[in-house]
Amino acid sequence: MLAAIKAEESDLVATALRALEPGEEVAVAGNIIAIAEAIPAHHKFALVPLSEGADVRRFGARIGRATESIRAGGHVHVHNCATCLSGEIAYSERPADAALDRAAAAPLPDWRGYRRADGRWATRNEIWLLPTVGCVAPLVEDVARQAAHRHAGRVDAIAGFGHPHGCSQLGDDLAHTRRLLAGLAANPNAGGVVLTGLGCESNQLDSLLEEIPNAARAKVRVLRAQDAGDERAELMSLIDDLADELATATREIAPASALCVGLKCGGSDALSGLTANPLLGRFTDRLAASDARAILTEIPEIFGAEEALFARAASREVFEDASTLLNRFKRYFLDQGQPVSENPSPGNIAGGITTLEEKSLGAVQKGGHAALVDVIDYGRQATRPGLTLLEAPGNDAVSSTALAAAGATMVLFTTGRGTPLGFPVPTVKVSSNSNLAAAKPGWIDFDAGRMLEEGQDTVAAAFAAYLLSVASGEQTRAEANGQRAIAIWKSGVTL
CATH class of the missing domain: 2.30.130.110 (Archaeosine Trna-guanine Transglycosylase; Chain: A, domain 4)
Structure with a gap:
């Protein structure tokens, strides 16, 4: 050559x-x-x-x-x-006896986490304030900041996650918002949750509570601002009570099978598919070997690479669910008069990615060689050991929030361009190139550019050890900088 x-x-x-x-x-x-x-x-x-x-x-x-x-x-x-991409594809049926080409991977060792009453494990012991509607989002965020100072050191964090939705929504659009918030409330990292409503919004508190799994409802407190006297004082009182309950929680030895990890890429460059994403893939293989859960999303960033992913479907049912999801997502683009290939982004192009196929072929490597065991809709939770495909768009904040709502207690986020933003659960930023890691040490947690210079096995082992330390309490850069946010996928009309 x-x-x-x-x-x-x-x-x-x-x-x-x-x-x-x-x-x-x-x-x-x-x-x-x-x-x-x-x-x-x-x-x-x-x-x-x-x-x-x-x-x-x-x-x-x-x-x-x-x-x-x-x-x-x-x-x-x-x-x-x-690009060669166009529209929907009639995918070839997966043979019933298709062999899964899985690389042998060593199971992960134990880590230290918080065991919840329902048997699940958390990487953090936090209190989350979730508004039902944008009208009370600033209130929730402001009280959360005051409470975080008030209870510093008693819990790992107190965070308010504002959003602009919850009213003037109809049908499936409203149902998706409600389901997403219910999933966040159920996340094990939220040892306590305060749902705050206004009172007159479409996303009513009672309906939202019904969406939260029964096992998670005991940790949830609610407040309707329009019914409260001093809503700030009442919110703080609810937080005080939760802080008293959670302050005694301690970390215990947790099995690797208790991990649930979200896989995400954003601001990718042409090295993402050579370094950072394959590094995540190697960790995903170890998660699967440990009977832990990994969640892959960003459906538009699978277009053009889906056949390699679908070949790892654990059953014909999973294959059919995955192919249906991709075609449904393509139809979502086409119904809006948009091409399915309207990607990569300007930053991706500047970083050397040319077509969506190239971006997708790099992106799916985050899933390693793990069997694809399940396909779930937006707002639903991952329950099966192995790799789950989650419905969500490529947008960083929307898809990362969906990963947390699906049960991920840590998100691994690869990037070639860099971003400071983090999400509800610990968000580990992995740079595809060493220049970015050197230029943005306040953003980047791990330099996958080392894969080009050092032994890949050595780097992969160091990466796994670092991730287990994060799961066990070591703060990510985004956590230390207070960079945490959510975003909800709004897919319908606004009244």
Whole structure:
């Protein structure tokens, strides 16, 4: 291949070629290099000449078609490579006896967590304030800040999660908001929950309470602001009582099977699929080997890579549910008059990702080789050991919130561009490249760029050890910086 691109042999080119699959036609530059032309850092160059209309392959699969002839060593990007995605697909039926190609992985060791009354385990012991409607969101957030100062050191955190929804919604749109909030209230990391309503909103407290699983309702307190005398004083009193109850909780040795981890990527670059996402995949394999739960979402960022994921379906039913979900999500785009391939984002493109297929093929690597055991709707909870596919869009805040509502007690978030934002549960930011980790130490928790220089087994072992320390109480950068938020997927009309 080095001869094909007629470049002088160098460490940078060698790095670019190191992780190639057989038959690949492009590689990623580790830094700015000059081959047949200048190649920006993390962008692709052709390993062989490509004729107009030829398939462009990366990750062992097609990521698009060349829109013009590309010489060996030439820059391959949006100016000369286009998506092949269109609309819905009639997926081939998964054979009943399809073998699952799972890599052997060592189970994870124990960690230290909080055991809840319903038998589940939490990575944090916190009090969450959740508003039913945007009208009381600022109130909830303000009282939560005061309570966090008042009870500092007694619980791990007290957080108010505001949002603008809960009224002027109809049908499924309102039901989705209610279900999402109920899922958050049920998360084990929330040892106590205060649901705060206004009183006249569409998302009534009684209906919301009915959505919360019975086992989680005992930890929930409610307040209707319109019925309260001094709503701030009454909210604080409810928090005081919960803090007294939770202050005695202590960490205990917890089995690895008790972990439930959300998998997310945002602000990806062309190295995400070579470093950070495969690193998460290796951890996912260990979660599956431990009978723990991992949750993969961002359905539009599976388009173009779904067949590799579906081949790991544990049953025909799971295969059918997954293919139905993807086509339903594509129809959601098409019904709005939008193409299914309207991705990657401007930041992704600047980072070297050219098509949605390329982005998806990198993104699904977060799931490793684990069997796909379940497919769940937005707002539902993951219950089966192994890898679960969750319905949610690619938006960072919306999908990460959905992961927490699905039961994740920790979210692993890979990024090539960086973001300071965190979500309700500990959010571990994993950089795809070492430059980002060096530039943003206040954002990034773990540098997966090390995968290009160090032994992959060594880095994967260090990553697993670090994640278990986070599960056992070590704060992430987002937690330390107070960067925690939620976002709800609004899919219907507004009255």
